[in-house]
Amino acid sequence: MKILADENIPLLEAFFGDCGTITRLPGRNLTREQVREADALLIRSVTRVDDALLNETAVQFVGTCTIGMDHLDQRYLEQRGITYTNAPGCNANSVVEYVYAALCHLDVDWRKRRVGIIGCGNVGGALYRALSAQGVQCLCYDPLLSEADNPDLAELEDVLQCDIVSLHTPLTTTGPHPSRHLLAKEQLRQLPPGAVLLNCGRGAVVDNEALLQVLRERDDLQVVLDVWEGEPVISLPLLERVSLASPHIAGYSFDGKLKGTAMIYHAFCRHFGLPESASLVELTPPVVDNQLRLVEGSDWQRLRALIGEVYDIEDDDRQLRKLGKQVRHHRVDLAKGFDSLRKHYPVRREFGNYRVLGAPKKGPLADTLAALGFKRANSID
Numbered sequence: 001m002k003i004l005a006d007e008n009i010p011l012l013e014a015f016f017g018d019c020g021t022i023t024r025l026p027g028r029n030l031t032r033e034q035v036r037e038a039d040a041l042l043i044r045s046v047t048r049v050d051d052a053l054l055n056e057t058a059v060q061f062v063g064t065c066t067i068g069m070d071h072l073d074q075r076y077l078e079q080r081g082i083t084y085t086n087a088p089g090c091n092a093n094s095v096v097e098y099v100y101a102a103l104c105h106l107d108v109d110w111r112k113r114r115v116g117i118i119g120c121g122n123v124g125g126a127l128y129r130a131l132s133a134q135g136v137q138c139l140c141y142d143p144l145l146s147e148a149d150n151p152d153l154a155e156l157e158d159v160l161q162c163d164i165v166s167l168h169t170p171l172t173t174t175g176p177h178p179s180r181h182l183l184a185k186e187q188l189r190q191l192p193p194g195a196v197l198l199n200c201g202r203g204a205v206v207d208n209e210a211l212l213q214v215l216r217e218r219d220d221l222q223v224v225l226d227v228w229e230g231e232p233v234i235s236l237p238l239l240e241r242v243s244l245a246s247p248h249i250a251g252y253s254f255d256g257k258l259k260g261t262a263m264i265y266h267a268f269c270r271h272f273g274l275p276e277s278a279s280l281v282e283l284t285p286p287v288v289d290n291q292l293r294l295v296e297g298s299d300w301q302r303l304r305a306l307i308g309e310v311y312d313i314e315d316d317d318r319q320l321r322k323l324g325k326q327v328r329h330h331r332v333d334l335a336k337g338f339d340s341l342r343k344h345y346p347v348r349r350e351f352g353n354y355r356v357l358g359a360p361k362k363g364p365l366a367d368t369l370a371a372l373g374f375k376r377a378n379s380i381d
């Protein structure tokens with residue numbers, strides 16, 4: 001069995017080492033020549049999989065260790081009878097934690113605001129449930145869901161009136177509800193004064209040129225962009241205008257990435273009728289220093305400090321802005337720099353790995369910590 005894999009898939013050898021011969025290559029520019037002999041192609045979101053890549057190749061299985069599938073030409077894969085799969089929900093927690101970290105960084109206490117969620121599947125749904133558990137009022141726009149799935153569904157224009165609006169749709173260009181440029185100038189102008197807009201779905205769901213124009217007109221909006229139109233060549237003028245910027249790493253918790261590899265491993269073994277010998281639980285390293293202590297202060301100060309200790313989102317922003325400056329001074333290539341930040345992203349563990357010393361047993365802060373996934377630590381733990 002010949003396996004061709006993106007070099008950025010973690011634990012490749014540990015999961016697939018017994019299944020065949022693995023060749024690792026950078027995913028962004030894979031060629032048909034490189035793919036020709038492979039039986040299985042294991043990728044991430046940066047490999048476009050279509051006729052140009054797979055025509056006259058031996059590939060019979062394509063697994064993307066990601067949630068998003070917009071880089072797969074699904075109709076072509078179906079026509080060719082090539083099995084393909086993604087890893088639904090693998091990094092949903094990671095994205096939800098990114099949203100909290102971003103709001104903490106902006107000093108926006110979500111517990112006192114109305115939150116609009118656009119796209120309410122694995123990621124948006126997890127955010128919705130966690131916010132609802134904290135008593136936060138949410139409005140959700142998802143034309144593919146019904147009231148039975150989500151009692152807080154609303155029209156897009158109403159959701160855009162929320163104080164915080166978070167985008168979690170896939171990128172689609174066809175079908176009854178294409179999401180490309182779902183937020184164009186008209187929609188962006190509807191955001192209320194002082195609103196916070198976050199995009200952690202796909203860059204092109206927001207018209208980036210329109211967003212730049214709106215940010216030039218209004219200085220009251222706070223925009224958080226993890227995903228950008230045209231990645232890895234992002235708009236540097238837009239980078240300067242947004243309040244928090246990152247290089248498409250919302251889903252890059254270590255736990256989420258490993259889960260993505262494991263889900264594709266299961267699908268791969270099923271497809272080729274192989275026994276499963278590797279286990280995610282056994283391969284996931286524990287967090288060594290997993291006890292955190294709440295600082296003194298208000299609930300909000302304690303929460304911000306705690307989340308900041310686990311996830312330093314300010315550093316993500318700093319690194320991307322540093323890259324922007326280097327590009328402007330012609331010292332670095334933007335696309336290479338963007339991919340390099342992603343390739344060398346530091347290990348970030350999810351909140352559920354941590355125990356909080358001194359956490360209250362009851363009350364609003366206890367509810368929030370539980371909804372975020374933190375565990376309480378007894379002083380004897």
Ligand SMILES: NC(=O)c1ccc[n+]([C@@H]2O[C@H](COP(=O)([O-])OP(=O)(O)OC[C@H]3O[C@@H](n4cnc5c(N)ncnc54)[C@H](O)[C@@H]3O)[C@@H](O)[C@H]2O)c1
Pocket residue numbers: 067068069088089091092095118119120121122123124125141142143144145168169170171172177178179182200201202226227248249250251252
């Ligand atoms: N930034 C990151 O690191 C990161 C990480 C994970 C996922 N993502 C992106 O987030 C997307 C969503 O992930 P998910 O796991 O929730 O996917 P999902 O398929 O579980 O849910 C997506 C939801 O969006 C809804 N939707 C589709 N078109 C819509 C439209 N036009 N308007 C409103 N809602 C629409 C669907 O009905 C569905 O409920 C992924 O497709 C991926 O592109 C980004």
Ligand SMILES: O=C(O)[C@H](O)[C@H](O)COP(=O)(O)O
Pocket residue numbers: 008043044045046065066067068069091248249250251252
């Ligand atoms: O769709 C996803 O799962 C995320 O966008 C994922 O984090 C993308 O990461 P990449 O495949 O580009 O490394």
